[in-house]
Amino acid sequence: MPYGPHTPADREQMLAALGLTSVDQLFEDIPEALRASPLGLPAAEPELELAARLSALAGRNRADLASFLGAGVYRHWSPPAVDQILLRGEWYTAYTPYQPEVSQGTLQSIYEYESLLAELTGLDVVSASHYDGAAATAEAALMTCRATHRDRVLVSRAVHPQYRETLATYFSGGLSLEELPLVAQGELAGTTDLAALERSLSDADRPVAGVVLGQPNFLGLLEPMAEAARLAHEAGALFVAVCEPVSLGVLAPPGAYGADIAAGEGQPLGIPPQYGGPYLGILACTEPLVRQIPGRLVGMTTDLEGRRAFVMTLRAREQDIRRDKAASNICTNQALLALAASVYLAVIGPHGLRDVAALGAARARELEKALVAAGAHRAHDAAFLNEFAVRVPNARLVHRRLLERGVLAGLVLEDVLPDEDDLRDTLLVCATEVTTPAEIARFATALEEALSGRPPVAVEAGAGAAGAASPGRRG
Amino acid sequence: MSVTGPRLQPTLFERSRAERGGGKIPHPPKDALSGIPAHQLRGDAPGLPEINEVEVVRHYVNLSQLNFAVDTGFYPLGSCTMKFNPKLNEWAARLPGFAGAHPLAPDEAVQGTLQLLWELQGILAEVTGMRAVSLQPAAGAQGELTGILMIRAYHRSREDRERSEVLVPDSAHGTNPATASMAGYRTVSIPSARDGGVDVEAFRSALGPRTAAVMITNPSTLGLFERRIGELLEAVHEAGALAYMDGANLNAILGRFKPGEAGFDVMHLNTHKTFSTPHGGGGPGAGPVGVGELLEPFLPVPRVIRDDDGSFRLERAGERPTSIGRMRSFVGSTGVLVRAYAYLRAHGAEGLREVTDDAVLAANYLKHRLATDGSYDIPFEQACKHEFVASAAGIKKRTGVRTLDIAKRLIDHGFHPPTIYFPLTVEEGMLVEPTETESLETLDAFADALIEIAHEAGSEPAVVTGAPHTAPVRRLDEATAARQPNLRWRPMTGRQMPCPD
Numbered sequence: 017m018p019y020g021p022h023t024p025a026d027r028e029q030m031l032a033a034l035g036l037t038s039v040d041q042l043f044e045d046i047p048e049a050l051r052a053s054p055l056g057l058p059a060a061e062p063e064l065e066l067a068a069r070l071s072a073l074a075g076r077n078r079a080d081l082a083s084f085l086g087a088g089v090y091r092h093w094s095p096p097a098v099d100q101i102l103l104r105g106e107w108y109t110a111y112t113p114y115q116p117e118v119s120q121g122t123l124q125s126i127y128e129y130e131s132l133l134a135e136l137t138g139l140d141v142v143s144a145s146h147y148d149g150a151a152a153t154a155e156a157a158l159m160t161c162r163a164t165h166r167d168r169v170l171v172s173r174a175v176h177p178q179y180r181e182t183l184a185t186y187f188s189g190g191l192s193l194e195e196l197p198l199v200a201q202g203e204l205a206g207t208t209d210l211a212a213l214e215r216s217l218s219d220a221d222r223p224v225a226g227v228v229l230g231q232p233n234f235l236g237l238l239e240p241m242a243e244a245a246r247l248a249h250e251a252g253a254l255f256v257a258v259c260e261p262v263s264l265g266v267l268a269p270p271g272a273y274g275a276d277i278a279a280g281e282g283q284p285l286g287i288p289p290q291y292g293g294p295y296l297g298i299l300a301c302t303e304p305l306v307r308q309i310p311g312r313l314v315g316m317t318t319d320l321e322g323r324r325a326f327v328m329t330l331r332a333r334e335q336d337i338r339r340d341k342a343a344s345n346i347c348t349n350q351a352l353l354a355l356a357a358s359v360y361l362a363v364i365g366p367h368g369l370r371d372v373a374a375l376g377a378a379r380a381r382e383l384e385k386a387l388v389a390a391g392a393h394r395a396h397d398a399a400f401l402n403e404f405a406v407r408v409p410n411a412r413l414v415h416r417r418l419l420e421r422g423v424l425a426g427l428v429l430e431d432v433l434p435d436e437d438d439l440r441d442t443l444l445v446c447a448t449e450v451t452t453p454a455e456i457a458r459f460a461t462a463l464e465e466a467l468s469g470r471p472p473v474a475v476e477a478g479a480g481a482a483g484a485a486s487p488g489r490r491g
Numbered sequence: 492m493s494v495t496g497p498r499l500q501p502t503l504f505e506r507s508r509a510e511r512g513g514g515k516i517p518h519p520p521k522d523a524l525s526g527i528p529a530h531q532l533r534g535d536a537p538g539l540p541e542i543n544e545v546e547v548v549r550h551y552v553n554l555s556q557l558n559f560a561v562d563t564g565f566y567p568l569g570s571c572t573m574k575f576n577p578k579l580n581e582w583a584a585r586l587p588g589f590a591g592a593h594p595l596a597p598d599e600a601v602q603g604t605l606q607l608l609w610e611l612q613g614i615l616a617e618v619t620g621m622r623a624v625s626l627q628p629a630a631g632a633q634g635e636l637t638g639i640l641m642i643r644a645y646h647r648s649r650e651d652r653e654r655s656e657v658l659v660p661d662s663a664h665g666t667n668p669a670t671a672s673m674a675g676y677r678t679v680s681i682p683s684a685r686d687g688g689v690d691v692e693a694f695r696s697a698l699g700p701r702t703a704a705v706m707i708t709n710p711s712t713l714g715l716f717e718r719r720i721g722e723l724l725e726a727v728h729e730a731g732a733l734a735y736m737d738g739a740n741l742n743a744i745l746g747r748f749k750p751g752e753a754g755f756d757v758m759h760l761n762t763h764k765t766f767s768t769p770h771g772g773g774g775p776g777a778g779p780v781g782v783g784e785l786l787e788p789f790l791p792v793p794r795v796i797r798d799d800d801g802s803f804r805l806e807r808a809g810e811r812p813t814s815i816g817r818m819r820s821f822v823g824s825t826g827v828l829v830r831a832y833a834y835l836r837a838h839g840a841e842g843l844r845e846v847t848d849d850a851v852l853a854a855n856y857l858k859h860r861l862a863t864d865g866s867y868d869i870p871f872e873q874a875c876k877h878e879f880v881a882s883a884a885g886i887k888k889r890t891g892v893r894t895l896d897i898a899k900r901l902i903d904h905g906f907h908p909p910t911i912y913f914p915l916t917v918e919e920g921m922l923v924e925p926t927e928t929e930s931l932e933t934l935d936a937f938a939d940a941l942i943e944i945a946h947e948a949g950s951e952p953a954v955v956t957g958a959p960h961t962a963p964v965r966r967l968d969e970a971t972a973a974r975q976p977n978l979r980w981r982p983m984t985g986r987q988m989p990c991p992d
Contacts, residue, residue, distance in 0.1 A: 105562025352771030
């Protein structure tokens with residue numbers, strides 16, 4: 017065993033103390049009929065060989081692509097200070113701070129995280145973390161039901177499709193979830209249809225607990241959050257904003273437009289994409305909802321000698337105390353990722369965060385210009401921050417063709433939103449502060465070539481050769 | 492502080508000075524936001540602190556030194572399996588090919604990660620004796636919810652709609668009943684038998700056409716293998732219910748007991764317990780779920796598939812309509828799973844069995860040392876698995892010193908306290924889990940410390956009840972924290988509160 021300290025002599029000494037001759041004797045309580053068949057696993061691998069195996073696997077992923085893919089997970093510059101702090105064993109090998117006297121580091125860092133996110137969201141109560149943006153959104157929706165004693169939640173179809181699928185799973189235990197359609201045409205196309213929202217809210221027999229909209233929404237567009245919040249409140253419902261934290265460096269915070277709860281994905285705050293996680297579920301709410309929020313909360317207090325200190329508090333909401341009456345079953349959370357977000361925000365600072373968001377917006381506008389010049393069209397007219405959809409003939413094929421040229425041309429929207437007719441042949445593309453003008457030019461050139469009028473079959477047949485000849489390196 | 496000086500730290504907000512920091516991101520052009528309607532923009536910059544990098548780094552390094560951690564000492568926290576977190580795993584998860592992979596990238600661009608995940612699905616199925624595994628759940632509790640929702644979907648697929656109850660032993664983790672509630676079920680708590688095990692007769696009388704599932708932790712939260720598990724599983728299945736196994740204690744049975752072979756229908760495992768992925772001060776974890784034949788159709792999406800041509804891909808939308816759907820975004824917490832994979836490959840079959848053998852041997856040795864001394868009660872004398880319960884009920888009776896006090900006094904001896912007052916069924920209980928990565932010297936030193944504290948409770952009880960004495964802070968005023976919650980920094984707060992020392 018690679019990490020165990022026991023020598024054969026140690027084992028013998030322990031067995032002798034127990035009056036045993038074999039460790040097998042400690043397993044005699046497992047009924048014979050139920051003992052395991054032998055483990056059919058590969059042999060142990062020494063560290064040197066295992067490291068080579070892992071490097072080879074990592075090397076099979078393509079790391080050479082000029083990527084314009086966002087859709088909920090964004091590439092950003094994470095100052096090396098963030099990961100170097102995270103690599104301190106005192107942080108990452110500690111457990112949940114149940115013993116506050118020897119956990120003040122973790123506890124103060126969570127209190128600071130709560131404070132930083134309170135500033136960003138404009139909401140006073142921030143949970144210590146949830147699994148990811150999808151699970152946080154589901155918990156937010158469940159909160160609205162508990163707080164209003166109602167069981168019907170409306171969610172915009174412009175909320176991330178995977179978040180909506182997660183909501184549906186969490187609601188399958190007996191709560192009702194309905195989707196709000198999007199405006200089909202005109203200046204507001206692609207944003208949530210407020211007239212439909214009003215109609216859904218007006219059904220007096222089926223009162224609504226919560227209304228969930230994303231800002232920016234999944235299509236990158238800015239939603240009329242203040243109006244939606246007002247409509248929700250008029251019907252006695254709570255309003256949930258699904259937000260992206262870097263955008264809050266420049267966009268109005270949820271607290272300012274009347275959101276009762278903010279949920280979101282904290283990955284953009286210094287956390288690498290790492291194929292799906294671990295990420296950071298952000299969950300924040302107004303003070304009156306504090307007893308409804310699930311997950312750990314850390315508060316400030318004093319010790320016996322009057323020194324300022326921090327401790328987990330309002331624990332009566334949690335599963336280990338309340339068991340079947342708890343606000344949620346959450347136990348393990350994403351503390352280390354909350355730490356990453358805090359270090360990121362501390363190093364980047366308020367002006368840096370604004371620059372990250374604004375530079376991303378500027379790059380996205382350059383991208384828009386370049387793609388339009390190359391023959392694509394924006395799919396919607398509404399304002400966007402750093403992500404938008406473009407209409408491209410044979411979008412799926414073009415996406416493949418560009419991949420062969422080393423460009424990851426965003427997301428083929430009909431792959432994830434097959435039911436939205438308006439989104440056939442559209443690509444969702446994004447830019448951030450790390451997107452370079454050279455990458456934008458590479459995308460535009462490749463797109464122009466792909467759209468140059470050759471019929472799709474010829475494009476596909478020629479793709480291999482073209483790909484091999486292109487400057488895009490293969491992984 | 493460094494080696495000397497004050498240990499407690501001001502908050503980030505108190506360190507802030509206007510115009511400090513910067514230099515990380517190029518300034519955007521002035522018209523960068525001209526496309527955004529004014530009412531959508533924020534009025535003021537967010538009130539984040541302005542600090543330069545050296546101050547940020549010192550802040551977090553100094554704060555880190557206020558933490559106990561596996562890397563600083565023995566952490567015998569029962570039910571949490573605080574084993575060593577190998578450094579190779581941290582290195583592997585940070586390889587640029589893994590760390591930079593976007594979760595919506597086309598399958599062909601992420602074959603390395605997909606292969607790793609596919610292999611891991613197979614390894615975990617083998618370890619648990621299950622037929623198939625989903626890597627999606629983000630933590631053990633989410634694995635539980637996944638399992639119970641699958642059980643719900645199974646009953647519904649059979650038009651069996653009367654089942655509304657989940658049976659849980661009273662020694663279970665709090666997540667079990669909380670999970671049942673989240674899935675829309677009523678929890679029925681079943682008292683344990685006198686020997687600490689499941690009371691099969693009590694289960695039998697509670698089982699019936701209303702029972703959807705039974706959730707069992709095996710070994711139990713007392714660290715005891717459920718000898719009557721075979722009978723219990725038979726009774727569960729006879730009643731038409733399904734059996735869920737909480738895999739929190741998997742470290743005790745690797746290569747010795749495969750829940751799937753024994754007849755469990757579904758289980759979760761905690762990579763952050765059994766497979767050495769770090770606890771991170773509370774998370775992240777990962778809670779993969781394994782299922783037998785009955786529940787395989789209901790596993791969440793997406794699973795990782797290997798096609799006939801040897802390439803790997805994610806399940807596509809709609810490919811398996813019986814699925815309960817998605818528990819979270821994307822495939823799972825891949826960065827955690829890379830670490831678990833590295834751990835499993837580093838051990839192989841023989842190594843995993845040794846892990847369990849050494850963990851169980853260490854727990855029994857430690858228990859034996861305390862039993863021989865006699866200061867602590869050992870309520871269950873039979874061989875334990877990877878953890879055991881000791882009780883300070885006798886000490887409390889003799890001296891008034893409680894388990895909580897003893898736990899706090901351990902801090903002064905350089906040890907993290909064990910889990911205390913859990914399971915709820917043992918008076919003044921402490922649940923001790925040494926894991927397989929602690930040396931014999933450490934085990935002996937810990938036993939010596941516990942025994943010394945027991946004596947001290949008689950001779951100088953005030954020293955024990957006043958502990959800890961050497962930690963950065965003394966015991967905390969938790970009542971005020973709950974009565975007047977201060978959950979975020981406000982500029983005024985610092986003036987109202989005493990300064991750090």
